[in-house]
Structure formats: structure tokens, C-alpha cells
Amino acid sequence: xxxLPGKEAAAQVFPADFVWGVSTSAYQIEGAVAEGGRxxxxxxxxxxxxGGVGDGSNGDVACDxxxxxxxxxxxxxxxxxxxYRFSVAWPRVLPRGRGAVNQxxxxxxxxxxxxxxxxxxxxxLTLYHWxxxxxxxxxxxxxxxxxxxxxxxxxALVARRFGDRVKRFATFNEFSVFTLFGYAIDWAAPGVTxxxxxLKAIHHVNLAHGFGVDVLRSLVPGASIGAIHNRQIVLPExxxxxxxxxxxxxxxxWNRAFPDxxxxxxxxxxIAEAIxxxxxxxxxxxxxxxxDWFGLNHYGPIFAKADATxxxxxxxxxxxxxxxxxxxxxxxxxxxxxxxxIGLTKRYGVPIYVTENGCGGDRDKPDADGRVIDTHxxxxxxxxxxxxxxxxxxxxxxxxxxxxxxxxxxxxxxxxGQRFGLIHVDxxxxxxxxxxxxxxxxxxxxxxxxxxx
Ligand code: FCB
Numbered sequence: 070x071x072x073l074p075g076k077e078a079a080a081q082v083f084p085a086d087f088v089w090g091v092s093t094s095a096y097q098i099e100g101a102v103a104e105g106g107r108x109x110x111x112x113x114x115x116x117x118x119x120g121g122v123g124d125g126s127n128g129d130v131a132c133d134x135x136x137x138x139x140x141x142x143x144x145x146x147x148x149x150x151x152x153y154r155f156s157v158a159w160p161r162v163l164p165r166g167r168g169a170v171n172q173x174x175x176x177x178x179x180x181x182x183x184x185x186x187x188x189x190x191x192x193x194l195t196l197y198h199w200x201x202x203x204x205x206x207x208x209x210x211x212x213x214x215x216x217x218x219x220x221x222x223x224x225a226l227v228a229r230r231f232g233d234r235v236k237r238f239a240t241f242n243e244f245s246v247f248t249l250f251g252y253a254i255d256w257a258a259p260g261v262t263x264x265x266x267x268l269k270a271i272h273h274v275n276l277a278h279g280f281g282v283d284v285l286r287s288l289v290p291g292a293s294i295g296a297i298h299n300r301q302i303v304l305p306e307x308x309x310x311x312x313x314x315x316x317x318x319x320x321x322x323w324n325r326a327f328p329d330x331x332x333x334x335x336x337x338x339x340i341a342e343a344i345x346x347x348x349x350x351x352x353x354x355x356x357x358x359x360x361d362w363f364g365l366n367h368y369g370p371i372f373a374k375a376d377a378t379x380x381x382x383x384x385x386x387x388x389x390x391x392x393x394x395x396x397x398x399x400x401x402x403x404x405x406x407x408x409x410x411i412g413l414t415k416r417y418g419v420p421i422y423v424t425e426n427g428c429g430g431d432r433d434k435p436d437a438d439g440r441v442i443d444t445h446x447x448x449x450x451x452x453x454x455x456x457x458x459x460x461x462x463x464x465x466x467x468x469x470x471x472x473x474x475x476x477x478x479x480x481x482x483x484x485x486g487q488r489f490g491l492i493h494v495d496x497x498x499x500x501x502x503x504x505x506x507x508x509x510x511x512x513x514x515x516x517x518x519x520x521x522x
Contacts, residue, residue, distance in 0.1 A: 082461040088191070088469030089514045090152030091145060091491065092425050094198035094242065096128045097478040099158065101135035105173040108164025110200035111210070111251075111258035112481075121260065124484035131479045133499050138181050144492055144501060145475060146188045148511045149518075153190050154424060154471050155181070156198035156242065159223050166202030167219045175230050182234050193237040193424075193471075195297065196224055196281060199247045199257070199481075206259050211248065211270035211277075221280035225288060232289035239364055239424070240281035243299040244274055244327035253380040256482055262380050264343075271340070272347045275330050275356045282358040296331060297364030297424045300324045300413070302405045306374040306386025315383035316373040322381070323371065328363070330356045332417045362468065363417055366425035367409055369400040395445040397430040403456035410460035410467055420468045426453055427473035429480065429487040433504060441493040441504040450506060454513070472510060476501070 096112050116127030134141055145153055159166065161174035185192045197220070201210055205219055224240070250257035252267035261267075278296055285292050303320040305312035321337040330336050334357040336344055376384030392400045406426070413421055428449035433441050450472070461467055477490035485496055491507040494500070 082458050083517055084468065085519045086468070087517070088152045088422065088471075089510075089517075090150050090154055090193065090469060090471035091148070091475040092154040092471045092473050093134075093475050093478065094156040094195065095158035095161070096131070096198070096200040097474075097480070098132040098134040098141075098476055099161075100128065100130040100133045102127075102129050104135065105161070105177060106164055106171040107158065107174060108160040108166070108171075109203040110158065110160045111203055111206045112200050114203055114206075115258035115260060118260065121258075122482055122484045124486055126479065126484035128479045130496075130499075132476050132494050134476070135177065137499065137501075139184060140501060141475065141492075142181075142184045142188050142190070144503065144507075145185075145190055147503070148491065148507055149514045150190060151514075152193050152237070152469065152471065153185050153475075154193040154195060154239075156195035156200075157227055158200050159197065160200060160202040162226060163202065163223055164204075166205035167222060170226060178231065182231055186234060191237065192235050193239065194227070194231065194235045195239040195242050196220075196227060197240065197277075198242040201258070210259055211273050212252070212261075212266045214269075214273055214276070217273050217276040217280055220277035221284050224281045224284045228285050228288035228292075232285075232292065236289065236291050236293055238285050238289070238292055238294050240278045240285075240294070240296045241274065242297045242364075242424075243366055244271075244278070244296070245323050246299050248274055248326075249322055264380055267380065268340075268344045269347050271326050272344055272352070275327060276352060278327070278331055279355040279358045282360060286358075293361045295360050295362035295364050295419075295422065296327070297366055298324075298328050299366040299425075300328075300409055301367060302370045302402075302409065303373050304370055306372045307389070312374045312386060315375040318381060319371070319373040319383045328417060331360070332357065332363075332419065360419060363413060363419040363421045364424035365409070365413065365421055366473070367406050367423065368426065369394075370402050370405050395428065395430075395448055396432065397428055397445060397449075399429065401449060401452065403452040406453055407456040407460040407463065407465075410457070410465035411463045414464060414466045420466050422469040422471070423457070423467060424471050425473035426470065427489050429483075429489045431486050431488065433477070433488045433490075433493055435493065435495075435502060439502065441502055443504045443506050446491075446504070446506040447509045450509065 115121040252270045305316040325337040372386035374386035428446040474489045477488040477494040480487040493502040
């Protein structure tokens with residue numbers, strides 16, 4: 070099993086209050102989509118659209134966390150995490166996205182938050198992890214500028230209700246993934262493929278972030294507010310000249326379309342030019358609000374290729390043959406993680422929390438003794454953990470690390486085919502079984518936690 074760094078050596082790089090956590094999101098685990106007054110989201114719709122999800126599945130039951138959250142909290146306590154990052158489902162608390170509030174939905178999150186706190190775990194609340202209420206999409210969703218205001222009202226509701234117990238808030242999860250895949254590449258809800266729609270969505274989501282920061286700041290005393298960005302190095306497929314421009318544009322969309330305006334006050338050059346018609350005087354100042362931390366979701370590098378059939382002329386290229394992926398499909402390249410963390414500190418100067426990192430795959434199955442020995446995930450976590458230590462030693466200001474994910478869950482377009490959990494979930498019986506990686510993570514946290522904590 071894993072070699073853990075010596076306590077003294079590790080103490081030199083990890084700040085005493087370093088946060089160890091796990092992440093989930095509402096639609097991926099809760100289930101109970103038609104229970105307790107929840108309204109439909111764009112992902113309920115997409116799951117019912119032919120071809121929307123690879124295996125034709127949906128989040129109707131998922132991990133049934135809505136009913137089993139107590140068991141899931143106990144599992145987190147067993148691992149020994151400091152923090153739990155989850156998201157509130159907007160359509161569970163505002164079934165039509167705005168207007169009538171659903172008390173039953175709010176009560177659910179009250180119970181969840183109280184349970185998490187009782188277990189000695191700090192709740193980290195993400196306001197938006199992709200499940201826009203369908204009723205708002207019917208009005209144009211993120212292509213409608215008013216959506217930023219609807220989001221601000223939703224943020225105020227959540228802040229007022231939970232801000233007495235929750236202090237850590239993320240405005241959004243992975244802005245560029247859900248806007249790019251949802252409005253330019255048909256890989257996510259709402260499945261639009263249109264340049265203008267995509268540009269509007271980018272700008273309105275950025276505005277919503279700015280409003281969200283202000284609302285949280287004014288309503289939650291002591292709030293610590295961040296936003297969660299996916300960032301991965303983008304490389305031209307095959308290192309070929311003809312893919313360079315595609316890689317450069319995808320890099321703007323993937324890595325910079327949100328953090329640059331939010332933290333530096335401007336869009337990257339190609340997007341800036343294209344988005345200009347939708348930018349109103351004062352907008353950039355509304356978007357660029359002071360935040361307390363940068364949430365980084367990072368998996369592996371992306372290879373881009375020129376693809377004239379795509380809305381922006383770029384597509385996803387092939388990973389070079391022989392790239393290690395531990396049989397999972399996503400390339401494993403921990404040095405890029407280290408460099409990303411060091412580069413982020415230099416570029417934005419905001420403390421970083423790694424809010425997602427982890428390893429998927431379709432191989433995790435209980436053995437004859439009922440154990441799930443996920444050696445590939447342990448290997449992945451080990452090498453990324455090494456990269457994290459190198460980043461800290463190299464000057465990156467990283468304050469915490471969250472594994473994606475606590476549980477195997479509904480992996481969006483891949484349905485239930487990709488398992489990312491430290492805990493195995495049997496989707497027939499909903500039985501939870503901690504995998505070997507859960508024990509690995511528990512040991513790592515115990516070893517690195519300062520004695521007084
Ligand atoms: C991220 C998402 C998360 C999960 C992981 C595997 O892009 O934020 O919901 O799907 O990837």
C-alpha cells in the first residue's frame with residue numbers, strides 16, 4: 070500500500086490548518102427528484118432526451134442521498150475529513166427557479182448541514198453545480214441576462230437560511246465546463262450549440278458570480294467566498310501546427326473565460342472581441358469582486374484539435390499513445406497539476422483550495438470477500454498528492470484539498486459508467502462499501518494532521 074511521507078517532512082510543507090475534504094454535487098447523489106416539492110432541472114430534461122446520457126440513465130435515484138445522508142455523513146466521519154463540499158439544488162429550494170420557496174427543500178439542507186456539523190465536519194456549500202431549474206431554461210436560462218438576477222435572489226435565499234451555520238461558499242462549479250458543453254458543444258444540459266448563445270451564457274454567468282459574491286458578503290457575517298474553476302493545460306493534438314490555434318482558443322475558453330474577468334477584470338483577447346456586444350457599461354466591475362479563495366478542479370491535460378464541424382472550430386483530440394491513464398481513460402500527468410498550482414498563485418494571488426481531484430473508471434467491483442480494492446485510484450491519488458507537495462514546496466499557496474468524490478455517483482453524460490467514489494455504491498441495492506482508497510485517504514489525513522487538531 071501507499072508510502073506516506075514522514076510526519077516531520079510533511080509538516081514542513083502542509084500548513085497546520087490545511088483542509089482535507091471530499092466533494093459531491095446535488096444532482097449526482099441526491100435522487101428524490103420528484104420528492105419533497107423539488108422542481109425539474111435541465112438535467113432531468115437532458116436525461117429524458119434521447120442520446121443525452123450515454124447509458125440512458127438519470128439522477129432519479131442516484132445514491133438516494135436525500136434519504137441516506139445520515140449514513141453518508143457517518144462514512145465521512147470514518148474517513149476523518151475536515152470538510153464536506155456539497156451543492157444545493159436550486160430547483161429543490163425554488164422549484165420554478167424564482168418566486169415560491171419550497172420549505173421542505175430548505176428543511177432537507179438544514180438537516181444535512183446540522184448533521185455534518187455534528188460530525189465535526191465543516192460544510193462547504195456550492196450554490197450552483199449545473200442543475201438550473203427547467204422553468205428558467207424555458208425563459209432562455211443563462212442566455213437571458215435576467216438569469217443573473219434570478220441567481221442573486223436564489224443566493225440570498227440560501228445565504229439567509231444557512232449563513233448562520235455555513236461560512237464557506239462557492240458561487241459556481243466549473244463555469245467553463247457547463248457553459249461550453251451546454252451552449253457550444255452538446256455534451257451537457259441544455260444542449261444548445263450556438264456561438265451567440267454561448268457568449269451570452271459566459272457573460273451572464275460571470276455577472277451572476279459577481280452578484281453572488283456581493284449578496285453573500287452582505288448577508289453572511291464572516292463568509293469565506295470563492296468560485297470553483299476547472300483548469301487543465303491544453304495541448305495541440307500530436308503537437309501539430311494545424312492544431313495550435315484550436316488549442317489556443319480552447320485554452321481561452323477552458324482556462325481563462327471566467328477567472329480572468331473575475332480576478333483580473335478583463336476577458337482573454339479572442340473572447341473579449343467576440344463578447345463585446347453583450348457587455349454593458351459597468352459590467353466588468355460587477356464581475357470582478359474580491360473573493361477569498363480560488364477553487365481549482367483539476368484532473369488531467371486536454372488535447373485539442375482543429376475541427377471545422379464544431380461551433381468554435383476546436384474539438385477534443387486524441388491523447389498521445391502510451392500516456393499513462395491507469396486504465397481510466399483520462400491522462401495522468403501530475404506535473405501539470407504541480408505547475409498549475411504554482412502558476413495560479415503567481416497569476417491570481419488568491420489562496421487556492423483544490424476543490425476536486427480524483428480518478429474515475431468502470432472497474433471498481435466488490436471481490437469475493439466484498440472488498441473493493443481500487444489500486445488504480447490509490448496510485449492516482451499518490452502521484453497527485455506528490456505533485457501537491459511539490460507545488461507547496463515550490464511556493465503555491467494551497468490551503469486545502471478535496472477528493473472527487475465521496476461516493477460513486479451519476480457522472481453526467483457518462484451515467485453510472487464512471488465511478489469516482491472513495492465509497493463504492495451498488496446502484497441496485499444502494500449499499501455503500503468503502504474502497505481501499507477510502508482507507509488510504511483516512512491514513513493520509515491521520516498522518517498529516519497536526520497532533521493538536
Ligand atoms: C467535474 C465535475 C464533477 C464530476 C467530475 C468527475 O468536471 O465538477 O461534477 O463530474 O468532473
